[in-house]
Amino acid sequence: MTETALRVSQNSDASKVAGYRVPYRVFTDPEFYRREQENIFQGETWSFVALEAEVGEPGDFKSTFVGETPVIVTRAIDGKVHAVVNRCAHRGALVCREVRGNRPNLECIYHQWAYDLEGNLIGVPFRRGLRGQGGMPGDFDMKQHGLRKLRAESIGGLVFASFSETVEPLRDFLGPIVIEHIERIMCKPIKVLGDQRQHVHGNWKLYAENTRDPYHASLLHLFHNTFGLYRSTQTGKSVMDASKRHSLLYSIAASNDDAADKQAYGDSRTFDTEFKLQDMSLLKGRQEFDDGITLVILAVFPNLVLQQIQNTLAVRQIVTKGPDAFELVWTHFGYADDDAEMQAIRQKQTNLIGPAGLISMEDGEAVEIVQRAIIGEMEAKSYIAMGGGRAENADHLVTEGSIVGFWENYEKLVGYGTMS
Amino acid sequence: MDLAIFERLRLQHLATELNAIHAEWIDDDRLEEWPELFTDDCIYKIIARENHERNLSLSAIFCDSKGMLVDRIISLRKANIFPVHSYRHILGPTRIVSEHELKITAQTNYTVFMTRADGRTEIYNSGKYIDEIDCSGERPRFTSKVAVFDTNVIDTMMVRPI
Numbered sequence: 001m002t003e004t005a006l007r008v009s010q011n012s013d014a015s016k017v018a019g020y021r022v023p024y025r026v027f028t029d030p031e032f033y034r035r036e037q038e039n040i041f042q043g044e045t046w047s048f049v050a051l052e053a054e055v056g057e058p059g060d061f062k063s064t065f066v067g068e069t070p071v072i073v074t075r076a077i078d079g080k081v082h083a084v085v086n087r088c089a090h091r092g093a094l095v096c097r098e099v100r101g102n103r104p105n106l107e108c109i110y111h112q113w114a115y116d117l118e119g120n121l122i123g124v125p126f127r128r129g130l131r132g133q134g135g136m137p138g139d140f141d142m143k144q145h146g147l148r149k150l151r152a153e154s155i156g157g158l159v160f161a162s163f164s165e166t167v168e169p170l171r172d173f174l175g176p177i178v179i180e181h182i183e184r185i186m187c188k189p190i191k192v193l194g195d196q197r198q199h200v201h202g203n204w205k206l207y208a209e210n211t212r213d214p215y216h217a218s219l220l221h222l223f224h225n226t227f228g229l230y231r232s233t234q235t236g237k238s239v240m241d242a243s244k245r246h247s248l249l250y251s252i253a254a255s256n257d258d259a260a261d262k263q264a265y266g267d268s269r270t271f272d273t274e275f276k277l278q279d280m281s282l283l284k285g286r287q288e289f290d291d292g293i294t295l296v297i298l299a300v301f302p303n304l305v306l307q308q309i310q311n312t313l314a315v316r317q318i319v320t321k322g323p324d325a326f327e328l329v330w331t332h333f334g335y336a337d338d339d340a341e342m343q344a345i346r347q348k349q350t351n352l353i354g355p356a357g358l359i360s361m362e363d364g365e366a367v368e369i370v371q372r373a374i375i376g377e378m379e380a381k382s383y384i385a386m387g388g389g390r391a392e393n394a395d396h397l398v399t400e401g402s403i404v405g406f407w408e409n410y411e412k413l414v415g416y417g418t419m420s
Numbered sequence: 421m422d423l424a425i426f427e428r429l430r431l432q433h434l435a436t437e438l439n440a441i442h443a444e445w446i447d448d449d450r451l452e453e454w455p456e457l458f459t460d461d462c463i464y465k466i467i468a469r470e471n472h473e474r475n476l477s478l479s480a481i482f483c484d485s486k487g488m489l490v491d492r493i494i495s496l497r498k499a500n501i502f503p504v505h506s507y508r509h510i511l512g513p514t515r516i517v518s519e520h521e522l523k524i525t526a527q528t529n530y531t532v533f534m535t536r537a538d539g540r541t542e543i544y545n546s547g548k549y550i551d552e553i554d555c556s557g558e559r560p561r562f563t564s565k566v567a568v569f570d571t572n573v574i575d576t577m578m579v580r581p582i
Contacts, residue, residue, distance in 0.1 A: 099470070194471035194478025197573040222499040275498055279487030327573060332478050347477050348484070356466070356480040356578035358492075362501040364576040 019385030020404045023416055024374035027203035032414060033323040039413045040302050041067025041320070044167045046153070046160040046174075048304035048317055049073050049083055051331060053157060053192050059102040059117065064329075065319045066161060067303075071150065072096045072106065073159060076117035081154060083161035084119035084147035095147065106147070119147035155179060156186030158306070158315070174300065175241030177248055181298050184289070185308055189336040193346065196330040198355035202367035204303075204318050204326040205410070210363050211299040211316075212247040212402035214238045215386050220366055222270040223352070223359040227283055228256040229310060230295050230359075232397040233264050239393040244405030245301035251397060253294040282352075285311040285345055299402070301409060309359070311342070312349045324371055330354050428516065434560045435526040435553050436514040442562075443509035443530070446581055451496065454581060455489035459554060462486055463564040466582050469547065472568045480569075480578050492581070502579045504537040507544070522556040523563070530567070532582060534575070545571045545582055 026032045041047060047066045054062050055075040062073045063086060070086035072095065088095050088108040095108045095115065105122065106115040114123035121142045129135025150161040153170040156179075160170055171179060200207065210216065217230050224230040236251030265271035277283070288311060298306040305316040313334065319327040330353070334346045353360045374380075384407075387399025391408050394401055438457065445454045458464065467479040483489050496502075512529030519525075527550055534544035547569035554563050567582040 192476070194468070194474070194476035196468065196478065196480060198577075199573045199575050201576065220501065223495065226499070272498065275494070277487075277491045277494075279485045279491055281485075282488065282491070343477070347479070347482055350478060351482060351488075354480060355574040355576070358495055358500065361577040361579060365501050365503055368503065368576065 019383050019389035020407060021381035021383055022407055023379070023381050024377040025379075025418070026410075026414075026416065027205060027371065027374055028323055028377070029418070030323050031418065033320070035414050037067045037069075037320070040410075041069065042163045043413060044162075044164050045302055045413075046162045046167065046170050047302060048158060048300065048315065049152070049161045050081070050159040051157055051190070051192065051315060051333065052081060052154055052159055053190050053333070054100070054331070055081060055159075057102065059104055060100070061096060061103060061106070061117070062100045063096050063098065064317070066150070066163070068320050068322075070094060071161065072147075073152070073161070074106070074117040081152055081159050082118045083150040083152040083159070084115075085150070087148070088113055089121060089145040089147060090124075115147050119149050121145045121147075156182040157190060158182060158186065158304075175243065175246065177239060177241050178246045178298065178300060181248055181250075181296060182306060184291075185296065185298075185306060185313060190313075190333040191336045191338065193332040193334055193350075196332070196354040198328040198330070198364065199321070199325065200328060200364050200367050201325055202364075202371035203323055204320045205406075206367040206370050207318060207326065207328070207363070208299065208302070208406055209403050210366060211297055211305050212238075212249070212406055213400060214249050214251075214397040215400055216366070217397075218265075219268065219270055220362050221359045222272060222275070225265065225268075225270040226272045226275050227277075228253055228258070228261070229283075229352075231256065231261055231265075233257070233261045234397065236295075236397045237393070237395050238387075238397060238399050238402050240391065240402050240405045243409065244391045244402075245409040247297075247299040247402035247405065249295075249297040249299075249397075249402070250293050251295045252292045254292055282348055282358075283310075285349060286342065299406075301406065307353070309353055310349055311345050312353050313346075314353060328355075428519075431519060431522075431524055431555055432514060432516050432526075434555050435516060435524060435551065436528075438553060438560045438562070439511055439514055439526075439528050439549065439551070442565075443511055447507050447509055449506070451493045451580070454493065455486050458486050458489060458562045458565070460486045462489070462562055463566070464489055464562075464581070465565070466567045466569065466578070468572055469568050469570050470572050480574065481581070489581075496579050500579055502577050505580075506535050507580055508533040508535070508541070522554070524553050524555060526551045526553060530582075542575070543571070544575055545569050545578075547571070547582075 050073040058077050060075045072086045074082050090113050093110040095106050112125045127136050152161045218225040218232045234251040235255035238249050296308040303318040314332045317329040384400045387401050391405035392401045464483040465479045466481040471478045510531045514528040517525040529548050532545040535541045550566045552564040
């Protein structure tokens with residue numbers, strides 16, 4: 001493997017070889033960050049905001065974000081899920097200061113302006129003044145001063161929201177491949193197991209790349225490779241929706257062939273037959289899906305990853321925190337009908353994923369070492385060519401095609417040109 | 421001195437010392453020795469207060485055997501990739517919550533400072549330990565150690581025990 005890598009680098013003449021290039025500036029320049037907030041998160045897209053199960057009962061609410069904008073997701077009395085901007089229509093205070101809870105309505109503590117769970121203004125103290133003095137102007141119309149509403153739609157219990165009035169319907173935005181795999185995992189009622197929050201000192205798009213990248217997974221993550229949870233030699237696919245903004249990566253661990261795989265990886269650091277576990281119960285799972293797929297990373301543009309790794313199920317929501325940081329919110333779940341053994345399997349396997357995950361903790365470091373290396377770089381570009389360097393589907397796992405798909409969509413929405 | 425009080429102070433001393441050794445071995449990178457502070461069928465759990473207070477099971481790290489503790493350390497040494505860093509624990513007083521036949525439950529507040537390769541030290545994780553300690557043997561050991569952390573956002577990753 002090392003030899004092959006050398007040969008490619010010796011022969012490659014950067015200007016002639018096919019490949020896709022992304023200017024590093026998009027990861028560091030506040031101008032791009034601002035345009036992303038406007039053109040992606042506030043633009044013609046749907047962002048993941050919640051699992052329906054997180055707001056199960058009327059009155060339940062959850063505070064979250066679309067891009068950097070604070071948003072409240074509620075379940076109203078009519079049983080429907082709504083999303084509104086978490087900003088009082090009066091003078092801009094946060095209306096909801098808790099992460100989650102249940103309330104009959106939403107009330108800003110500053111001047112007690114009250115809104116129903118759909119965001120309609122229902123109460124303004126001293127609206128008609130006191131003793132004939134003060135009060136709001138006579139033409140003050142409560143209907144004009146609700147919380148800013150987002151469109152909210154669900155598929156398979158995943159709630160998405162959009163600021164756009166003109167964005168295509170959610171089903172069209174996601175496309176059939178994404179919907180099929182959402183519905184595959186969300187095939188029956190779920191039970192939320194808890195949340196994990198991870199602050200990563202890097203640009204959110206480095207994580208978008210990371211989760212569309214089957215190439216790195218067995219080379220960075222020793223646990224994946226050594227224990228055969230994921231190997232690039234496995235039967236699997238890296239495919240996109242028609243628009244190529246979303247990415248589905250899946251693999252089937254039953255296709256492992258330890259002897260042949262050992263040869264393919266040679267003396268790679270991450271294929272370590274000497275590495276053994278004392279307690280193998282960590283890797284004892286159960287086959288839950290008839291299709292035999294043991295790993296799914298469904299990266300949904302712009303801010304969601306829905307995952308199945310062995311018996312761990314989770315959504316990862318990307319929350320942008322400026323050009324050089326993002327927060328990753330992991331919400332783990334199982335199924336409502338999990339028996340005691342299945343609950344125990346999931347609890348144990350959560351050791352594999354999340355910020356302390358034996359196979360996922362490296363991704364934080366991978367993002368951060370890029371961010372640290374590209375600081376201040378205004379001209380240089382990355383080079384993405386594995387598998388051909390084009391946004392093409394692959395029925396193998398030695399490709400970066402889905403990363404190119406992400407960037408082509410980014411180029412359309414944000415562009416690489418600078419204002420100055 | 422009243423024998424009961426003497427015995428109580430003795431147990432408190434044992435629990436305090438066990439926690440001090442636990443912190444010291446982690447901070448001094450004596451991680452291969454760290455599992456020796458636990459019984460073979462121990463529970464070791466690091467869980468966000470956000471989940472703990474909702475009675476949700478999801479933990480950052482969940483081990484239910486000493487073997488899993490050893491595996492965590494071997495994984496840290498051989499498998500995992502993470503930024504260079506070290507810990508410094510600051511412990512509050514250990515309070516014995518209950519005692520039954522030399523098996524005690526104790527609580528201790530803690531803060532873990534993290535120092536990265538650039539030399540900056542930051543508060544990494546703060547919370548409380550809820551411990552079950554078996555003091556009936558030759559030396560005390562944790563049968564269960566649960567770290568419930570307030571620092572809800574984990575900075576980049578968690579690889580060392582808390």
